[in-house]
């Protein structure tokens with residue numbers, strides 16, 4: 001019996017796993033987190049002060065205090081049954097990494113004790129040789145270190161009965177180059193914090209700190225585990241490389257916001273409870289457009305914490321799914337022909353005085369502050385659209401951005417009709433001096449009018465990769481499996497750079513004698529003119545837009561290997577170096593790593609395709625071919641007239657043609673791979689994998705395989721079909 005048949009017959013006996021009755025969320029929220037409240041309880045005054053100073057003001061923690069903090073964290077963790085600890089970090093592989101050590105140690109005199117000292121808290125040296133470094137370690141002959149990030153609280157990860165204390169860390173080389181997603185993110189947050197405070201102080205001298213905020217929306221698919229295990233492509237690539245469209249896909253749109261299937265519902269409640277314990281403030285859960293597709297979203301948080309929570313949640317979801325005999329697919333495009341998954345990044349800036357800088361203000365002064373940050377964001381996206389595009393480029397995300405999916409690969413900004421009008425009014429009405437008309441613009445009640453107008457536009461702006469949604473921007477082009485740190489590092493860096501330049505220009509005008517408000521509105525006006533090309537209110541999928549974007553000179557890079565070029569241009573090097581995010585060497589290394597990741601992913605998919613075609617598809621097809629041959633021969637032998645077995649001959653002919661094509665193309669694809677493998681330049685190799693391997697053969701082979709799926713006897717087809725993967729649970 002094939003795995004497919006076993007998996008299907010098992011389904012009827014698979015009952016939902018019982019999940020403990022819902023506890024009140026506030027009762028469990030953050031119970032596995034070393035929060036400041038817990039810290040107050042477990043730390044001395046001195047240690048507590050040092051810790052909060054480090055979190056709030058980025059102050060260094062000295063070694064003796066670190067010992068006290070480590071002891072406090074251990075005491076708390078032990079009170080919860082923890083025996084091991086790990087530095088938890090986010091290497092460039094895209095997953096999280098851990099190396100568990102126990103508190104247990106034996107002292108010089110032979111006594112066995114439990115210990116966790118400051119040194120172990122602050123720094124560790126995991127065996128890092130197998131994490132990607134893009135040649136950095138070779139260049140510097142240095143090892144990798146993890147270093148404690150006090151701004152993200154320690155937490156306890158529960159796996160089965162085991163509990164591990166996790167210390168969030170950054171991962172850097174001995175000479176200080178970052179080897180992970182988090183180190184550059186922290187630098188970008190520092191850069192924007194400073195640049196935004198400087199600009200804020202034009203409006204309010206009391207603002208001392210600006211913190212970027214992030215609320216991500218995570219889309220994912222949930223599939224029965226046994227069915228998924230019967231698909232080697234899902235197991236190895238996280239997506240199906242073959243599979244004919246089912247009669248019913250998403251055309252009825254009956255899954256969107258429909259009732260959540262029972263097994264999935266149990267799984268959701270279970271992973272949500274785990275998330276709450278870890279302090280992840282999940283808020284929303286619902287069905288998505290495609291069958292078996294869902295979404296969850298938390299309440300927004302500071303970017304650094306939100307990023308940690310998202311990577312942590314992806315891990316928790318995958319583990320909890322196992323308990324329910326389900327599999328979570330975080331891939332951007334697990335199934336052809338139905339919607340893919342994204343991870344919308346809702347982003348804004350918050351001041352320590354409690355103001356959301358992207359929320360329209362009620363008074364002329366706060367309007368001007370809003371317009372300043374609003375227009376600077378548009379300018380940043382306009383000037384660095386290519387760098388932003390590179391930040392979200394990956395082999396799986398090409399299936400969304402490069403194919404006719406939401407959103408397109410062209411980076412544009414949607415602001416809604418009302419604000420588009422405000423911008424064009426400012427553009428045309430501001431004269432040489434600040435007059436009554438200008439004041440009229442500032443007196444517009446942006447605050448009250450915008451939410452209503454945004455509502456009307458929600459349908460249209462679904463196609464925009466970067467949309468203003470009333471009090472925040474939503475970066476929609478981020479991939480569902482991506483670590484959002486990369487997108488956030490770039491977005492916050494380009495914003496920091498733009499705000500810095502804005503301040504220089506405004507100060508210049510003030511020095512020349514302009515009144516502050518006049519100077520500000522004039523630079524705003526200039527930025528509106530400069531960045532007009534990036535504004536687009538229409539349908540992002542349409543052909544018209546592709547033509548129009550080309551006219552406007554907006555890049556439309558559909559594939560990762562070329563989109564990544566923007567990481568290493570002179571412009572990008574200047575941007576990242578002047579803001580202390582990446583050195584040239586670090587950028588080159590990262591570029592190399594991303595290209596290598598791309599190559600490996602396409603290579604694995606090509607191999608899996610070959611394997612499935614030769615070992616699953618063709619044997620089933622040839623078996624049917626033989627049956628047809630026997631049948632036709634038999635009919636002929638007993639003297640049946642040819643017209644009566646014409647159908648069999650026609651099926652046989654069609655079948656044979658597809659068999660032939662699959663075999664030939666797989667063979668040619670292997671040759672193309674060999675050729676690509678011989679290319680030594682990484683970029684050229686990635687392009688060869690993209691154009692010569694994937695581009696020439698993936699769709700072609702799939703076409704013939706999917707035709708065979710329609711022809712071959714269903715009993716002999718070993719791979720679970722789309723209708724089963726998507727609808728059976």
Ligand code: ADP
Nearest residue numbers: 213214215216297298299300346347348356472
């Ligand atoms: P919707 O997009 O469905 O209208 P919301 O606007 O409430 O829903 O929010 C979507 C996501 O945006 C949520 O994760 C929410 O926490 C987040 N969000 C809301 N305000 C902000 C903000 N100021 N900064 C960052 N994210 C935000």
Ligand code: MG
Nearest residue numbers: 217344346474
């Ligand atoms: Mg949204």
